[in-house]
Every structure is written in C-alpha cells, then in structure tokens.
Amino acid sequence: MEEAEFIAVSDGEAMHFADARAIPWDTPERAASLNELIHILQYRWFRRALETTGGHGRHLDVACGSGYGAAYLSQSQAIAETVGLDLDEGRLHLCRRTYPSVQFLWGDCERLLDHFAPDSFAFVTSGQTIEHLMDPVAFIDGVRQILQPDGVFLLMSPTHDEGPHALEFRNPFHLVEYSPDTLTPLLEFFFADVRMERRLPARDVFDDLPRYGGGARLPAADAVYCAQPRKALDPAAVAAFRSAFLLDIYARVLGDIQTRLIRERRSRHFLKDSYHLIDFVSGVFPSELEKTWCMPEASFVLRPSSPGRRIQLRLLMPATAEFPMTSVLQWPGGETRLDVADRRLRTAEFGPLTEPTPLRVTTTPPYVASEHGLEDIRTFGCCLVGVAEL
Incomplete structure (x- = not known):
C-alpha cells in the first residue's frame, strides 16, 4: 500500500x-x-x-x-x-x-x-x-x-x-x-x-x-x-x-460544531451550508444526511459569489451495476466525464464563472429497473457530497 x-x-x-x-x-x-x-x-x-x-x-x-x-x-x-x-x-x-x-x-x-x-x-x-x-x-x-x-x-x-x-x-x-x-x-x-x-x-x-x-x-x-x-x-x-x-x-x-459549520463545508452532513453556491433544478433529492443524490439526468445552476470565481463539486460515484457506466457533466465551457465504476470520490471544477451557469449531469447507460432488478434509482448516478468556491 x-x-x-x-x-x-x-x-x-x-x-x-x-x-x-x-x-x-x-x-x-x-x-x-x-x-x-x-x-x-x-x-x-x-x-x-x-x-x-x-x-x-x-x-x-x-x-x-x-x-x-x-x-x-x-x-x-x-x-x-x-x-x-x-x-x-x-x-x-x-x-x-x-x-x-x-x-x-x-x-x-x-x-x-x-x-x-x-x-x-x-x-x-x-x-x-x-x-x-x-x-x-x-x-x-x-x-x-x-x-x-x-x-x-x-x-x-x-x-x-x-x-x-x-x-x-x-x-x-x-x-x-x-x-x-x-x-x-x-x-x-x-x-x-x-x-x-x-x-x-x-x-x-x-x-x-x-x-x-x-x-x-x-x-x-x-x-x-x-x-x-x-x-x-x-x-x-x-x-x-x-x-x-x-x-x-x-x-x-x-x-x-459551530466552527466546523463555518470552516468545514466539505462535510456531507452540512452540505446545505453551501447551497447558496448551487441551485438544484431537477433530478436530485436530499437524503437523511443532507447529501444530494443525482439521478441519471440532473440539472443544476452554479452561482459564483463574485465574477471570476471557480466552483468545485465533490462527487461520490456509488454505482452498483456490474457493467461500465459514465457520468457526463456538461456546461457552456465544456464537459467533464467521470467513470461511475470507480466508486470513488471525484472532484470537478467549473470556471472561472462570470454569472450563474447551467450544469447538466447525464449517466449512461440509463437506469432500467426491469433490466437490473433494482428499484432505488440512487444506486445509479452520482452523489454530490460537497460544494466549494475557489
């Protein structure tokens, strides 16, 4: 090791x-x-x-x-x-x-x-x-x-x-x-x-x-x-x-705890503390730990606090499928591709941003319950566990 x-x-x-x-x-x-x-x-x-x-x-x-x-x-x-x-x-x-x-x-x-x-x-x-x-x-x-x-x-x-x-x-x-x-x-x-x-x-x-x-x-x-x-x-x-x-x-x-809420926005327990940096438009929902799961198709809006700032997303790739899957994050400045099969925490940075910027996440192949035998859509896609401004 x-x-x-x-x-x-x-x-x-x-x-x-x-x-x-x-x-x-x-x-x-x-x-x-x-x-x-x-x-x-x-x-x-x-x-x-x-x-x-x-x-x-x-x-x-x-x-x-x-x-x-x-x-x-x-x-x-x-x-x-x-x-x-x-x-x-x-x-x-x-x-x-x-x-x-x-x-x-x-x-x-x-x-x-x-x-x-x-x-x-x-x-x-x-x-x-x-x-x-x-x-x-x-x-x-x-x-x-x-x-x-x-x-x-x-x-x-x-x-x-x-x-x-x-x-x-x-x-x-x-x-x-x-x-x-x-x-x-x-x-x-x-x-x-x-x-x-x-x-x-x-x-x-x-x-x-x-x-x-x-x-x-x-x-x-x-x-x-x-x-x-x-x-x-x-x-x-x-x-x-x-x-x-x-x-x-x-x-x-x-x-x-109060200090960590201010300084440590990385924690998935306190992700809501950084919600001002991102709007959840569609295809997402919060879990019991205040982390946010992205469905196979999800839309966000990134909101920098001032022009020229970058926003970093921390994404956990928790797919349980026994076949390769890919999440593509698309924004006006380009796209980022992440291998869901890695089952690791990954980071994706966007910017510098001058204004609110749309972001679309798509995971392929799409989830089909009848094919995979699972009913919980959270097992196919990304898990957003942190948002930070750089």
Whole structure:
C-alpha cells in the first residue's frame, strides 16, 4: 500500500467494499486506506469475540452499510441468524442483492424498539456508528433492551484522551468523537460488564495495525465488549441520565460544531451550508444526511459569489451495476466525464464563472429497473457530497 493512499478518512465512508469479491479479509494490508483497514479488522475482531463467548443465537449488525461485515459475521459458528440494519435504502438494495442469506432491514439505530421486540438478539455489533449520532444514549438504551439478558454488545468507535470534540480538523463525517472517560460512563450505565483495551477478547486481531499503517495506532479504547445488560433500569432514571449526558457532551462540543459549520463545508452532513453556491433544478433529492443524490439526468445552476470565481463539486460515484457506466457533466465551457465504476470520490471544477451557469449531469447507460432488478434509482448516478468556491 502506498503511503499517500493510507489515509485516516476514506472519501466515501459508507460505501466500503460494494464489490464483495474485493474484500481482503485474509490480507488486510491490501486495504485502500486506513479507514478500510480498520473496518476489516473490526469485523474480524467482532467474529473472534463472538465465538469466544461460547454462546449461539440471533445477531444484529447496526448501521451495516454495504453489508459485507454482516455477511462475514453470519458465517460464524456463534450465529444462528444475522440481521443488518441501515438508514440508506439504496445500500440496502445492494445488500439484499449481494448477500441473500442475510436479512437486511431499513431502520433508525436511535429507535431500535420501533423495529425489534425486547430480548430479540443474543448479539449486537456496531462499528464506527456512535460517533455519527445526535442521541447516542437512545442508541445504547435500545441495544440494552433488544439484547437477551445474557447477550453481548460489541462496539467500535474512535476515542481520544483529550476529551469529546467535534473534529474540526479531523474526520468531517463524524459528529462527535468521545474520550474513554465519557464513553465508559455511558456504557456502564446500561451494562454491568464493560471491558476496554487489553482485557478485550481477541484483542490480538489489532496487534499488526502499526505495521500496516506505518506507525498509525488504534485509539486506546476503540474496541469495547459489553455484557450483562441492565434489564431493570427505571425509565425515569434513564431519562434523567440521558438529559444530563447529552447536555454535558454538547456543552463541550458546541463551539467545535459551530466552527466546523463555518470552516468545514466539505462535510456531507452540512452540505446545505453551501447551497447558496448551487441551485438544484431537477433530478436530485436530499437524503437523511443532507447529501444530494443525482439521478441519471440532473440539472443544476452554479452561482459564483463574485465574477471570476471557480466552483468545485465533490462527487461520490456509488454505482452498483456490474457493467461500465459514465457520468457526463456538461456546461457552456465544456464537459467533464467521470467513470461511475470507480466508486470513488471525484472532484470537478467549473470556471472561472462570470454569472450563474447551467450544469447538466447525464449517466449512461440509463437506469432500467426491469433490466437490473433494482428499484432505488440512487444506486445509479452520482452523489454530490460537497460544494466549494475557489
């Protein structure tokens, strides 16, 4: 792996390994970035840790993404059935097509009891999820309730000793990253057995991470094993804890979040902050993360703040088709062609612009549901994840 490719943040974070054949489970050093490497290692640890419990039962993978991890865990001797849960219906179409042996459901991880009955699962796993959530307490409380009394919850999330913050200059996909001192009380309120660092089962899965990353190290409390869910918690006590915890966390990070809204318009979570640079005319719609998906034919108007400025679009190419597709971006000054099959984040610049300028995006071959067996048009086209003025 080239050092330049070994980055901490992958540009299409949720789109890892859309091609099930490309996952280097046994050779993680072949991962395209540090983020992909950590996702491989986390699922390897999840599987080893589940098997060391000696239990057997139903399993839920929360925020399953493109489904590769849920499918990998479903092959474990500890698992009777795996359910994958995610908010992105487009990725779920890909999951169901690629991994038919796993049940994939749409759902909100902060409202788990809306989707599952209490005591439904022997195991719950969640990798790189809690740092994205507005209400982490609702998420962990939901996990506690849907787990069986002897169930196990495995969590991975980046943590930092300096305390919770909104990552102004770090990962723009994350809302909050926690310190061990703030994450531990949250987990211990809902679980009687919480283990971090070297006490974790199968922790040796991560031993080679520095070798792969040229000195990169996994944060100290990145992987957490939780058992013995506290089933008898009083709802009033949970409500009081939730209020106090969220007030404390957001009081600490509010300044960072406000700063990032001003300085870091690259984040897909805050794309709407740069909507003044672009008008969405047709063929687009916003998703739950405020990123914008372009259908096979979409129209925009680019609006420079002053004459002579350039506007840059950051586009994720998430097509799941097993054949070449191309997106063509046409404007009065020319055209830009992007290979959708790359499944990578690309940039396209337009200008210098002297006035509002029309832009048309066309993806070919066109989407035909009857031919491809998919109903979600978002899986064929571009995903606009950032707008910036240069």
